[in-house]
Amino acid sequence: xxxxxxxxxxxxxxxxxxxxxxxxxxxxxxxxxxxxxxxxxxxxxxxxxxxxxxxxxxxxxxxxxxxxxxxxxxxxxxxxxxxxxxxxxxxxxxxxxxxxxxxxxxxxxxxxxxxxxxxxxxxxxxxxxxxxxxxxxxxxxxxxxxxxxxxxxxxxxxxxxxxxxxxxxxxxxxxxxxxxxxxxxxxxxxxxxxxxxxxxxxxxxxxxxxxxxxxxxxxxxxxxxxxxxxxxxxxxxxxxxxxxxxxxxxxxxxxxxxxxxxxxxxxxx
Amino acid sequence: xxxxxxxxxxxxxxxxxxxxxxxxxxxxxxxxxxxxxxxxxxxxxxxxxxxxxxxxxxxxxxxxxxxxxxxxxxxxxxxxxxxx
Numbered sequence: 238x239x240x241x242x243x244x245x246x247x248x249x250x251x252x253x254x255x256x257x258x259x260x261x262x263x264x265x266x267x268x269x270x271x272x273x274x275x276x277x278x279x280x281x282x283x284x285x286x287x288x289x290x291x292x293x294x295x296x297x298x299x300x301x302x303x304x305x306x307x308x309x310x311x312x313x314x315x316x317x318x319x320x321x322x323x324x325x326x327x328x329x330x331x332x333x334x335x336x337x338x339x340x341x342x343x344x345x346x347x348x349x350x351x352x353x354x355x356x357x358x359x360x361x362x363x364x365x366x367x368x369x370x371x372x373x374x375x376x377x378x379x380x381x382x383x384x385x386x387x388x389x390x391x392x393x394x395x396x397x398x399x400x401x402x403x404x405x406x407x408x409x410x411x412x413x414x415x416x417x418x419x420x421x422x423x424x425x426x427x428x429x430x431x432x433x434x435x436x437x438x439x440x441x442x443x444x445x446x447x448x449x450x451x452x453x454x455x456x457x458x459x460x461x462x463x464x465x466x467x468x469x470x471x472x473x474x475x476x477x478x479x480x481x482x483x484x485x486x487x488x489x490x491x492x493x494x495x496x497x498x499x500x501x502x503x504x505x506x
Numbered sequence: 507x508x509x510x511x512x513x514x515x516x517x518x519x520x521x522x523x524x525x526x527x528x529x530x531x532x533x534x535x536x537x538x539x540x541x542x543x544x545x546x547x548x549x550x551x552x553x554x555x556x557x558x559x560x561x562x563x564x565x566x567x568x569x570x571x572x573x574x575x576x577x578x579x580x581x582x583x584x585x586x587x588x589x590x
Binding site: 383 | 528
C-alpha cells in the first residue's frame with residue numbers, strides 16, 4: 238500500500254515543484270515504485286521540471302472526466318523504471334477536479350505504488366484542498382523569508398484542521414553564509430516560529446537552476462548539495478534515521494572543486 | 507556626538523528583525539488582533555477589580571506560544587485586598 242504525501246506551501250515560488258520532482262526521483266533511485274501527480278491545474282510545471290513535457294498525451298482532468306484510463310495518463314520517466322508522472326491539465330482550472338476525485342485517484346494508485354507524491358498549487362483555495370484530500374501526510378516547503386514563513390504558518394493551521402497528522406517542514410534555499418552574518422532567518426529561528434518537525438534543510442544551490450534548465454532533477458547530479466539534501470529527505474521518508482545536518486558554508490577547497498567540476502561539465506558538452 | 511554614537515551603535519541584524527516581526531504578525535494572523543487584546547484587558551480589569559484592587563497600569567497581558575500551543579498570559583499586580 239502506497240503512502241500518499243502532499244507537498245504544499247501556501248506561498249508560490251518556494252520550491253514545491255522542485256521538491257516534488259526531486260523527492261519522487263530520489264525515492265525511485267532508492268528502489269521505490271513512485272508516481273508524482275501535478276494538481277496545479279492550469280499552471281502545470283512538474284512535467285517540465287522532470288523533463289517529460291514532450292510526452293504528455295492525457296492528463297489528470299482527462300482521467301477524472303473519463304476520457305482515458307488512469308494508466309494512460311501515467312508518463313513513464315526517461316531514466317528510472319519505476320517512476321511515473323500524472324500531469325495536470327493546462328487548459329482548465331482547479332474547479333475541474335474535486336477533493337472526491339483526488340481521493341478516488343489516490344485509492345486506485347495505492348495498490349500499485351509505494352509512494353504517491355502530490356504537487357500542490359500555491360494558495361489556500363480549492364487547489365490546495367484537492368491536493369491534500371487524498372493525502373496520508375503533508376510536507377510543507379518554506380524558505381527563510383518572512384512572506385514564505387508567514388504563509389507556511391497559515392497552511393500548517395489548515396493542514397491541522399484537515400486532520401492529516403502533524404505536517405513536516407522542508408526548509409528550502411538556506412544560505413549558510415547569510416545565516417552566519419545574521420541576515421537570514423536560521424534553522425532554529427524557523428523551527429521556533431513554526432514549531433513543527435523539520436524533515437529536511439535544503440541549501441541554496443546553483444545546480445537547481447542548471448539542472449532544471451536541462452530537465453534533470455538535481456538528485457541525479459551527485460555533486461549537488463541540494464541534491465544530497467533531497468536524497469536524505471527521501472531516506473527519512475523511508476523511515477531511515479538520517480541526522481539533520483544544518484548546511485555550512487563551502488570551504489575554499491570545495492568551492493575550487495565545484496568550480497573545476499562545472500568547467501568540466503562545459504567541456505564535455 | 508550623534509555621529510560617533512551612530513557609528514558605534516551597531517544596527518540590529520535583519521534576521522532578528524524578521525523574527526520579531528513574524529512573531530508579532532502571526533499572533534494577529536491567527537485571529538487575535540491588538541484591539542481584541544485591549545478589549546479583553548479592560549474586561550479582565552473590570553472583573554478582577556470587583557474582588558481586589560489591582561495596578562492596571564503595570565499589568566501585562568500577552569499571547570505567548572511554544573510548540574504550536576498559544577497561551578494567554580496575564581501578569582496582574584495586586585495593590586490591595588479589600589478588608590473584610
